[in-house]
Each structure stands twice: as structure tokens, then as C-alpha cells.
Amino acid sequence: MVMEIPNPTSHETPTAPHLDSPLVIALAGNPNAGKTTLFNALTGMRQKVANYSGVTVERKEGNWSVNGDSAKLIDLPGLYSLDATSLDERIAREVLTGNVDGLSKPDAIIAVVDATNLERNLYLVTQIMEFGIPVIIALTMVDLAEKQNVEIDTQKLSELLRIPVIPVTARQKSGTEALSLRAFEIAKSDVTPQTSWIPDSGGIDGNGKEDIHLSLSADDSANRQIFARYNFISDVYQKSVKPVDDEEARFSEKVDRILTHKFFGLVILIAILLLVFQTIFSWAALPMDLLDAGFGALGENVGSQMPDGMLKDLVVDGIIAGVGGILIFLPQILLLFLFISILEDTGYMARAAFLLDKLMSKVGLHGKAFLPLMSSFACAIPGIMATRTIENRRDRLATILIAPFMSCSARLPVYALMIAAFFAGQTVFGFVSLGAVLMLAMYALGILVAVIAAFILKKTILKSPPPPFVMELPPYRLPNLRTVIQNMFTRAWLFIKRAGTVILAISIILWALTYFPRGEAVGSEQLAVSGKSEQTHATAIENSYAGMLGRTIEPVIKPLGFDWKIGVAIIASFAAREVLVSTLSIIYNVGEDADEKDPTLIKAIQNAKKADGSPVWTPLTALSLMVFFVLAMQCMSTLAVVRRETNSWSWVIFMFGYMTVLAYVASLITYQGGKLLGFS
């Protein structure tokens, strides 16, 4: 490894250029050091989140201005080291060396250091100092350190490290004034930190601990450097901190006696998950209904303002209905993000990964895959975005590839319609509702297939040696409301941006498929009945490209028990799975506004007849369709997000392909197997 010790004479930014170009200050620190809290305190709402080009690491920037001075503040991802092994580390390194497009090399770095975890936090500081950029330490959590009776002599610490050390409590915003003064001061100066721990060419560190040193694998110079840094830190630590008895600061271990208990830990984990989902579904119900009604009203309103014609249909049926169909899930997604933020900020998320790692590793997944998979029960898109915390690329891919098997909330209306139409009021063992059993079975099927798929993927194309599982169990902390809410909105906004643009495009395409071609006959008929009756709408769909496509694929889907109308509905549901319900309503002339509980829609489905008079839908057809919806990759938005997150079309195609094949086969087995067993 090459050390980055720039030659002072080649330092590219002497004092003059600062006058015209704004200062750039980077914020770096270990995960959980209080970086986000400090960043929010310094920049307030003046921040924006984007991605580093080509990769999925979030790039957070804010404007920091104090007393006429202002700087661009860059929040680096949370890091333990700068050795460029993980994606986050590589990005941080590139920022610090000035290799990121549109971002000049930082003029100063604020190292965020957790006072209650000083030694390990200082490790990153020593690495940062080696970059030759002025460094200032913001010492956070001093309130907690005080409570634990840890006495830190910041004066001494600053002297030994030869950089400024400013205690801050970001929550109360105390110390931020002093921090800004010194930070701007050093940013305009050219003081490069001194790195006395770097071993001389001889390779022996200054502390004379050669005996221990030699027991390191001799060839490993990287390890020698790590050792040298820690030796230096250990020395600084002993001189500036009066440590307390280690046994005292162990509140978290006491809590963990229950929360990571071999038995109760798992019980509590399951209880927390159930509670989270119960809350997401019940709290979100009202705002979702309101949004649904809102988009309905908006569509009607816009519809009544516009002259009849293609443009109106595009806006009302295509754009408003399509985008609205996804955005009504926003309340659920916001709540999901809220809970994730809380679970992360309290420190519980790491415990969940700790509890489940063994189980997950059985199928070749990382303990951290648990969170993305859990999120996917609400929606696969935030779930897939949450896989970023998994460092190993293959592990991350495996998680992404199985996430959509978790039954997301867009499948619920489909399950609900099928159950209401064909399994309502029936019971098993005389008292358990068959509907509830089927619903659970669909969730279970998704999980089961995900487990098997992960196992196979990790044994074949995504085979990799198990990556090191080295995960901090941060102390439990009360989350900061402001940070939690800000995190929630940041993530939600990213979701809207990510999903919104794609969904808009897809809505338009799918609308066009169901709208065109409009023959003369259809057009005049439409005029004749003055306005658009449901009858013409249904005929139009029948003659549309989607209708043709439905007929074309009919021979393929016939063995699954589906006719061409169901085929059309399946094609349309690529916009979002729950679109199946509204498409069926259109096809069966019930009116587009029918929902899954609408009695007319249920009747229409039950009574639909084939040409020979036999019913189109049987309970077996319904079951087959449900199984298909559990397994098929039917969500364009998810595919679009997978494209962004993996940066490759081949994974998108692979995902679509293997899931569709699985869905087809499972559906085929269900329908044909059911028929063989004498069901109908």
C-alpha cells in the first residue's frame, strides 16, 4: 500500500483560490459516531442527496454558512477505515483525493469522533490525517462520556494529535460555533497534519514493541501499518483519557441479556416485526384511501376540464391513474422508512442481524440481508435500495434477486379479490377461515421459494467464499426525532425520484398498449354514444395491442387456466400488480373505479362464461393466478430499480427470466395438478 503523504510544495491549493471558489469541507467518521446528527445541525434543511455517478453510494451535500463564511459540506458515508475494500471506502477515498467529478479536493476534513468509543474512532482519524488535508476533530457524545465518567482531556488530546479537537453535542447544537470558527480557519490555511506514527523505512514502529510486532505475518505491510496506527493511538489515549472500569459502561449488555437472548431474543424480534407490519398496514390504510380518492377526484376533475379525445385519455387513464396507482403506496413506504430509521438509530438493527446471521448464512446470505428482505414485504423497491449495506457484491446480488418473492403490498388487492370471489365464507377444520389460510400460504410460498432460490444462487452463479462478518453492536441510544424524520423524508424522496420517473414512462407505454389502435369504427361508435361508455371502453381494449397480445399469449397461458382476458390483465399489471383489479373491471365492464371488494366485479368474475358456456374462472384458476402473482416478476418499477442498483441489464433480464419461468411452472403445477386431483 502506498501512503498518501503529499509533498507540501506540490499542494495544489495555495491560499489565493479560496477567494473565488467556495470552500469544500468533508465530514468523515465511523458509523454511529453522530455524523448525520452533526451534519443536520450544521446544514439544517439546506442539503441535497444524490448518487456518486455510476455507483449507488449516496452523496449528501449541504450548504454550511456561519457569520458570512460559507462552505460546501460533504457528508461521506460512515466508515471504519479508508483502505478501499468496500464501495463506501473507495468513494470516500476518491472524495478525499479530489477524484470525483464536479467536486474539488476538500479544503478541510471534520473527523467526527465518538467520545465513548475513542480508540477505535481515532483509527480512522489517523488514516484521514495521512491524506495531507487539514483535519479537525468534532468530538461527539461528550454528554454520554460524562455520564459514564470517562474523562477526556481534550486539550491534551489536541496537543498529542497536533490537530484541533472541539467537543460538540450536536443535539443541543452546543460547540458548533467553536467548530465552525476553527474549521473555516484551518480550511483557509495549509497546515498538513503530522503523521509521526508512519514507520520509518526500517518498518519498526516508534514504540519499541518489536516482539509483538514480529508475531504479525511478516509479509503483511498493510497489517504493520494498522498496528503502528493503533500503537500511536493507544499511547495518545493513555495520556489524555482517564479510563473508567470497562465493566461500568455496560448498559447495552444488560439490555441485550434479553434482546439477544437465545430464546427471548428471537421471540421479541418476531414480535417487533409483527408490530411494525401491523402498524404499517393499519396506520397507512386511511391516508392510502385518501390518496386513492384524491387521485380519483383529480382524474375526474382534469377529465371534465379537457375536451374528449386521446390527450384526455392519456392524461386521465394513463398518467394520473398510473402514477397515482404507485403513489398511493407512499404512506406505507414512509411508515416503513420511519420504522427502519428508528430501528437503525436505536442500534437494534445490528442485533437483528446478529440474531439471524446463522439462519441466513445457512442459505448463503448475510445477516444484514434481513432488513432488505423485511422491507420487501411492503415494497421491493425500498428493500432493494436497502441492500447497499451489504458489502460483498455477490451477497448483495443474491439478496436483490430474491427480494421480490416477498409478497409486497401491491399483491394484496389481487389475493383479496381472488379470495373474496372464490373462497369467501369457507372454513377449514370448521373454524379457521380458508381465506386467511390461503393468504398466509401465499406469503409462505414466497418465503420458501426465496430461500431455495438464494441457496441455489449462492451455490452456483453467485458462489463466493463467505465474506468476513465483522459487525459493530453499537450501544443502544435514544433516537433523535429530527434525525429520524429527516432520514425518513430523504429516503422517501429518493424513492419518489427513482420510481416516479420510471413509473411515468411505463404508465404511458401501457396506456398506449391498451388504447391503440383506434380504428375508425371504434371512433365513430364512440361519438355515436356521446362520451365514453364502459361498453366501448371494453371493446377498445379488446381491439387494442394489449388485447392482441392477450390473444397471442393465450395458447401459452391456457395450461395455467387463464384465458386471453386474464392475459390482458396480467400484461397491464406490469405497471403495478394491483392494476390487475382495475383492468379486470374494465374488461368486465364494471367500471374502472371498482376495487377488490366491489360486489359487481366479484359477480362479473364469477359469472364470466367461455364460448362453450363453462365458467372462465374456477377456484383452481384463482389459485393458479395467485401462485403466479406470488412468483412472477411483474413490476417494471422494480426492474428499473434493479437496473440502477446493479448497473447492468443482464441482471435485470436474468431476474425477469428466472422469476417468470418459476411462476409459470408453479402455476402450471397448481392448475394441472389440481385438475388431476379432481379439483376444478
Add this chain to the structure above:
Amino acid sequence: MTLANLEIGEKATVKAVTGEGAISKRLMEMGIVPGVSIRVVKSAPFGDPIEIRVKGYNLAIRRTEAEVIEVSSAIN
């Protein structure tokens, strides 16, 4: 003797971190360097991973990682 041999609640001093490059590097970056003292806090429900306390904080590692950390005999 390695860290994996320690009982829950036992303490020991790290003698060396062996093992393949990436793993030993990660462990050392997290503060598991020769000379430091480590306590085994607990193991997860299915026996793996284990929780250890090092340099004043708590860390979870798998048993396979614990096996590359050589320690002196346990001190209680």
C-alpha cells in the same frame, strides 16, 4: 489457542491475527491488534456469531473469524 476456544465471559490478550489478508486486515482495523485484551460477551442463538468486547466497544464476529485470532490463555 484461539479466540474461538474461549468460554463466554472469559478474557484474553491477543497474540496474533493470522488468516487470509482481507480478513485479518478487517479484524485489525477494528482494533483487534496484538496486545489488546478481549472479552467474549455471548454467542448468538444458534451458537454463531459471537459477541466480543474490545477497545471499549462491542463487536460481532463469526466463529470462523474468531479462529484466526490467536490469544494467550484465558484470564478471568
